[in-house]
Structure formats: structure tokens, C-alpha cells
Amino acid sequence: MRNSSHPITKKKKLSFTFNGKKYFGFKGDTLASALVANNVKTVGRSFKYHRPRGIFSAGSEEPNALVEIGKGPFRDPNTKATDIELFDGLQASSQNFLGSVNFDLMAINDLFKNFIGAGFYYKTFMWPQKFWEKLYEPVIRRAAGLGKLSMEADPSHYDKGYLHSEFLIVGSGISGLVSALLLAETGSEILLIEEDFILGGRLNSEKLQINGEKSSAWVDKTVKKLKSFKNVRILTRTTVYAAFDHGIFAALEKKTDHISVKNSKPRQINWKIYTKYCILASGALERSIAFPNNDRPGIMLSGSVRTYANRYGAHYGQKVAVYTNNDDGWKTANDLKDMGLEVKAIIDTRKEITTLSSNITSYLGQTVKKTYGRQGIKAIELSSGKKLNVDCLAVSGGWSSNIHLTCHKRGKPVWDNKYKNFLSANSRKKDDIIPVGAAKGTFSIQNIIPDTNRVILSLIKELGLNIPKPKELNSSREQYSCSLDLVSSTDPSNSFIDLQNDVTQKDIELSLKEGFKSVEHLKRYSTLGMATDQGKTSNILGLASMAQLKKTHISEIGTTIFRPPYVPIAISAFAGRSRGKDFRPTRLTPSHNSASKRKAAFVEAGNWLRAQWFPERGETFWRQSVDREVLQTRSSVGICDVTTLGKIDIQGKDCSDFLNFVYTNAFAKLPINRVRYGLMLREDGVAYDDGTTARLSENHFIMTTTTANAALVFRNLEFIRQCLLPDLDVHLISTTDSWAQYSVAGPNSRKLLQKIVDKPKEITNTKFPFMACRELTICGGVLARLFRISFSGELAYEVAVPSQYGNSLFNTLLSEGKEFNAIPYGTEALGVMRIEKGHPAGNEINGQTTAQNLGLSRMISKKADSIGNILSEREGFNNPDIGILSGFKPVDHRQKLEAGSHFISLGKKPIMRDDEGWLSSVAFSPTLGHYIGLGFVKNGSNRIGEKVLAVNPLQNKETEVEIVSPHFLDPEGIRQRG
């Protein structure tokens, strides 16, 4: 029901649907407050027993009122009705029921409650074992649970961001605002974050006075003042959900969840916050009391009943009772009475107190023994036998400081016996979280204001900042004391400790009986404190129950510590904008646009998009294009963009010493304008990467790496330079992006290049032999680098120009090459030709092979030290029986080879024990007219001509292959030297 004189009724009227029925609320409502105002009591069904459940709290601690909002792919399950800001057209529905929320067929579970307590499933469904995954678990999961996902991609979009502040203030209640006012005056950068959509925290829910005016009016003035500071930034609808080391916090901002017509802005932003100091003004969370059938709709936390009444003018019915173990419950009773409701009674578990209300009937030293009303509370019965008819029961088990964030940094909470509460035990360190107000265990406003002033001023003084003068604030006086009467033991199987997980007092007893005595074990055994509310309202009850059973004090029981996130975070929010094609950046080669125009098929190679092949008219199958490109290149000339290979500029007086150390082979004596193939090992002697390195001058080398390892090799070289050889004068710069590089391969490659270089005679075979390099000019003065190296085994060059000329050079090479029928070729043809030539690539240098496996052991210098040199001498690496890189061809040339096949000697069974190696790369060779492959086979170099089986168990295929030289084509290297 709604108090018609409440200010919220003057605001815009909003319509929404709940379970398909239309209701009205007002701007400023939450879905929960609007449902309370519309007297909707049963909002959902419980997790396990499918008991009717209603709204229990007024914030993110809500365990019961989990609903689905949105439709189709926008459906968002398990959303707390207490967290949803009402907007026009909101569609919400209950979840976890079969039938309707008011008549749930699965409520049959409730009848068997005594048989299906904690651990029931695991103890019962043990036989037959194979039924667990196929039958039992799916059935149980369907019967119990929360909401359902739409199973469609989330069409909303999300973003991430970074925020920096000197002081992060979490929470904008009285302590947060007092802290912000003081810190703002210091000129420091302040970030004030509030989970709610309005600032003020509990000041909006109370009938308190500050400086003679309503606390909510004081909030408005204070916020206005804070907004006038340039150094203060305020975020509402934002939850700080995690604290990490080094002053890093995570927060989720809800940007458009409250807007009915969605705009193009992101729905939520996941902020990473860097701060020097965090002022934790997160307040406190109220806890319940465990008593028989304490989960009926209409039984709510006392402070929340007060919030709905004072902030939203909303309440269930007219007759209310308050059940409390502390002074705060009395405040609720008084506020409701002032509002005009009939407060039937205050039931306080404490005997020895003075009543805090003169005109409300109170029952001291009593408990609630029974409740009535399945779909909504109708009556309660006290321990004295007195029965009272009520529409709502407000329950208060006291307040717990909200110290989740301090726990994220491993701050183990300590018990405060004065207020029966766990507090943060963090000592003050530079990057520590500093609790203030109720989060610090200070519970009355008249104490919070001076205590927060003291804490913040002390911090300001410690940091040497300008010390502001605190404003005089006179407030109402509040009274708070609390008992530990949290658990009634009259009906343990119906006394709920954790509403979200249907954990009862009986489950705690069972846990203890089964030997799960520590809180960590209790949590895992019973699921106490798990799921979306993370036990915010139930943990203390669980501990109190365990303490009662063990006949010890709650402080002896200890507590589990909270872990991030404080509230559930959608996976999409973690992903942010990094979805689909935007999952990671894409790198394009300089000739990408030209390749696209030629309708090239592209392949991802790391972040790069590389042209895989260039289909021509009439080619309908990739092999047609690839075979043509190979044959055309081998018969005339082909051009391939090889810009993606890593290029590292190495300069300095000591760079030859540096290269001698990083490569297994020597580079110091490499002549200027010459190129050498180099092999790098890891420190454990395993092959790491290979490539060519060119010497342009005495102190200037250009190293190339494989595409895949470019960044890793560069990082490794920097490590060696900075950490292992810091006294060498060596400088490294990645120039992969700076130079566009093209392989020009084939018997006509020299003729083509002579058409573009400014001095054609400089690149004759005599003047520019195999493995030569030099800087020269092309196309009328453009600086270029020419390397005579060959991956294809053909007469070949790689020509590099500054990237800005790259696309133009690609097109020029093709247009100038028309007379030779020059063609572009892609990575597939490149791969085929390197296999034909027997060059190892990523499939062979895969982090599991050594120089010895690759047949490159002679490249390891015996004279000088280099990385991996010593460990490459290991006996196991030099065993004559190791796998050696070899070539393979099918005995029946019509047969296809499969990469990954394992070699088994003829006549042996294909079992692990007889495995002799594997086929690492295969291709159809258009040059030879059959499949060929490279691989590693035991003692391969001495088994040329032998036949073995290539077995592929995944495809159930066996192919007889012949071991041959890995150099299928031109083993003498006549072509590349021609």
C-alpha cells in the first residue's frame, strides 16, 4: 500500500508488469518498493523447497526477490527486485517454479523437506555411479535453481574504463558524505561512489534531523556543495565489487538499466579504479533472526520495512509487528506508528531493557514461536502463546558492518562484543582500506559524525595535506544496543538461516553431526552463504547457530571471509567491448587493401590477417588456387607479402657479441651486406625460434623472426639486453610495422627486380649472390632493403620498403611483372613450397624439439657460449635414437597424408610403446604430383628408403609411407643460387 501523502506520489507515474499483470509505481521507486506498494507479497520461489518467498530487504543483500527482467535475448535472470530502478514499461517476472508462482507444482519438495536436507543428493544418488551425470544431476538441476538464461547472445553492449583518484569513498551515507566534505577541501582528487541511484545511503530511509532539517534535505545540500568542487567526481548506480592489491578496485556502473528506451550507450561499465586511499563508508547490513517459518512473504528485515515506509511511502497492509533483539527494531515500530499504521506489538528477545516506545505494546524476553499464512504472513504466535494477526512482520537481528571489501585483501574479521558484530582487523597501511561510520562499527549518527571527522582529519594530517575545519553538524540522537539472540531452536527444520539456499537450522545441526565443524566446511557442506547474496543477511545467523550447537561463543567459531565480487557481475561486463571481431586487435599488412580487391582469402596468423590464397576466375576450390600459385612461382615469379615476419633493428658497438650470445651460431664474423640463418634455443636447450639476420653495417643488424614468435623473441632479447648483458652497448627496436616486405620468388624474380631497382646491375648473381643483402633505392629514389634469401627454394629475394610505400610496391611488382605472368601468392602456397624445400616452420619448431631433432646440431657453436648451449649437450638430446626431421611420401601416391599421424614400424601394432615419431606438416605438392610431409622419426637420417606406417587413430586411418630426405626439391640448392 502507498501512503498517499508521501512526496514520491507527486513524481511521474510509471507503469510496469510483473508476471504479466500491469501495476503502477512512481519515478524514484525500485521494483521492490513498487511491488510492496501494490501489495504483491509472493515474488518468487525458494531455491530447493520451492517455498513462496517475498521481498526481504531493500538493497543488494536481498536473498529472496530474484526476478527475471527483459524479454528474449535481453532477458536478465536472478536480478534483485530491490536493485532494479523502476522505469516505464519494465517487464519483470518470477522465476524457479513449475506452473505459476502462486501455485508451484515443484512445491512438493517442501513436503519432503525432512528427507532432503544438506548433502542428501551426494549421499543418496551414489548408485549406479554412471547415473549421476546422465540422470540424477540433470534432474536435480532442473528441479532446483535460480533463473534461466535466454541461451542467446546478449545484444546489449558493455564497456570498460579506468578511473584514478587519491581518495576513493565507497558509500554516500552520513560517514561517506562527511569524509567527502573534508577531503574535498584538501584539493585532492576524490571519487565518491554510491550503489544506489540517489546519494545519502540510510539518510534517505530515516526520519533523522541534521542541523535542524530532514536528513534527506541535508543530503541534497551536501551533494550540491560536493558537486561544486572540481576535484570531486560522483558516480551513482555504481557498486565497488572488488578490492585488489596496490590500491586497485573494481566497480560496475549501471548506465542504462534504468532507461526504458535503450539508447546506443553501453548498458554497464566495468571500471578499474586506481586509488591511494579507500574510505570505506559502506554502512552496515541488517541480519535476521531464525525462528520457525521465518521465510513467509511479508516477513522482512526491520530496517527495510522502515526504508519502504520512509523513503517510498510503501508498506504491506495496516497491521505490523516488530520482532527484534536490539534497539533498532524499536525505531521501525515508532516510524510505522507515526505513519499511521497499526503496530500490534514489539517482541524483544531481551528481558532487561527499558522500553523505547511509550505507546506500543511490547513483549520483552519473548520470541516468535509460530507464523501463519503460506502466501503471505497472516498471524504470529509468541513463546507466551499470544497470537497476533499481522500483515507484515519486521525482524531485526542487529546490524553487521559491511566489511566485504576489506576481506578481499585477506583482512580476517574480528569480533566486537559490544555491538555483536565482526569488524575489519586491518591495520592502517598506505594502501589499506579505512573504514568509517557503521562499516567501522560505529552505529549512531551522533557518534558517526565526530568519529568520521576524527579518522579523516587524522589521515589528512598524516599525509601533510591542508587541514580543513570540519563543519558543525548537530544531529538527532540514536540509541543502539544489541543481543546475540539470533536463533530459536523450537523447530530447526523450519527455521531458515540462509533464505537464498534454503539452509535451515537443522542443516547446521546435520553439518556438525557429520563432522563439518569449521566454518569453511559448514559453508561447503550446507551451501550457507553462497550464491548471489553471498550470505549478507545469513552468515552471522549460521555462525550463531553453530556456536549454540557447539555450546561456545560466536567469536570462537570464526568466520569465512568474503571474496569478490560483492554483487553478481554479468560475464558480458567483464568482456566489455572485447567481443566477436573486437575480441582482440587485428593487424593488417600494407598490401591488405590490394589483396582484398583481388578477393584473397584471409587467414588469422596471430593478430595478423594474411592473404591465404588469391582465387582466379574459374577456381572453385582452394587447392586449385594454391596449386596454380606454386606452379606459377616455380616456373616464373610470384610475390608474397611477408611483412608479418618479425623485424628487429639491432644497433650498437656490441651487437655482434650480443647476437653470438642469443644465437647458437656465430655472427661476429658475418660480413657486412651478408645474411645468415640463425637458430635460437631456450635456456633448457630446446629450439626457440629461427630466422635470418642481415648485417647492414659494422654496428647495425636486422634480425627476422617467425611471425608467431615476433613479440616473444623481442621480449626475450630485451630481457637478455637489460638483465643478462647490461654492459653491452646494444639497442633494439621492433621495425615489423615500419617496413613492408615482399618475397619475390621464382626463376624470373631477378629480372622483375631489375625492372624496379634504380641500379639493376647491382643485383646480378655475381654482385648480389645468395645470402647477400644491401640498402639501395628503387622506383626512382625510394630507400629499400634487398635480401637474397629463399624460403621456397627458388631463386628468391625479399625486398623491403618503408611501410607507407608498401601497397604501392606490391602493385608495382605485379604490374611490372606482367610480362613474366607474375602472380601474388598466399600463405598456403608459401607453406607448400617450404615443405617441398624441407624448411622447418612453427609445426617443427614447436617448443618440443631440439636442434638435434631438426638436424641442426652442427649450428651449435662448440667454441662460444650461447643461450641453451650447455643444456643442449644433455644426453637425452644427443641420443642416436631421437626423432630426426625427415621427409615422408605415401607409398601409394594416390593416398593423402594427415598431419599429426604417428609412425609405427611395419608389422607392429599401433600402440604408444611402439610410437616412433609423428608427421608435423603435410601438403599436396603440385610440383611432385602427390602428398608429401615433414616429420620426426627415430634415427630418421639412417632410415632413408624404409617404409613405416603413418597411423591416425582419430580418423582411423593407416597409410604406408616411405622415409625420404626432407628436401623434396632441389636438395643441392642449385635453384636458389642460380
Place this chain on the structure above:
Amino acid sequence: MARQALKIERPLDGYSKIISKLKIEEYQFDNLISLAIPLNSERKCRLNFKKSLGASMPNIEKSIINKNGVLGFRIGLDSLFVCNSTNFSFSRKTVPLLKQAFYITDQTGGWCGIRVEGEKVIEMLERICPLNLSIKVFAIGDVKRTIMDHLNVIIFREKEKKFILFSPSSSTGSFIKSIETSSRNI
């Protein structure tokens, strides 16, 4: 010799857009070279820098702009960049002078410059830039190397609400998309 001269193609082809009142445009330059300071040669390099560019060599994460409009910035202990976006005859005159003291690598084609400017430029950048861009921390003329949306970026503050972002040319398509998305999302 080839019949056609090679044409320069800029990574963003002169891109310029206004999104959410933010001006985003390609920052074009003729030369971008990196200078490496040889071991134990700081003093020699400082003298050479002054002689070559007529301005003091900047300290780490600081920059200078000389009278010819050449921007120099230092991103590490032994590493600087010099960027020439004017008609000044940089390659012919200045580079040979700098070579007398520094190790030089031409990076002109390796980087793409994007200038972003506007009232909400910080709000846009905070979606991708992990650095604290408060004017107190990152002043006008400051420069830093960082990561934005997985990409290596050098950020230079020209004015309070005007920045130049240098990112690798191969991934500049992804980076400009990232900037556009950030601009739309504020």
C-alpha cells in the same frame, strides 16, 4: 627502372571525424625516427640534440617542440622519438647530424598518429587509457608509453584537452575503431 614512382599511403588516409563533439583526426607527419642513446653517452647526446634541433633534449616522459615545429619526446632512459610534421627539411639536414651521436631507426611507416580534442576527451580516453590523465599528474607536454585496448600506444598531451596518440600502423584500424567506440560511449 619502374615506369611509376611509388606512392605514399597513409594508414588512415587523412581520416577526420567529429563524434560526440570530439574531433578525431589523423596526425600526419613526414618523418618519425627513434633515437637510441649509446651506452654512457647521455652528455654527448644532449649536446648533439641541442645542436641538431636547437632545443634541449627532454627528460624521460617529457617533450620539446623546436622552432621548426619538430616534436621530440623521450619515452625511456635511452630512447627518444623525433617527429617532423612540417615542411622543414628534416631528413636531409637534421638526421645526418643526429646520427653523429645517436643510433637512428626510421619509424615513419611504423606508427600512425591520431589527434583527439574536445571538452570530453578525458572521459573518452578513460575508457581505453589506463593512465591517470589528471593535469596534475600528466601535464601539458608530457608523454608516456602505455597500452590501450591491447595496443601499444604513445600518448602525448598537446593541451589540456588535446592529445596525440601514436599507435602501430598495422593495427591502426582497430585502434581508430576503439577511439570511435569510446567517443560514442561517453
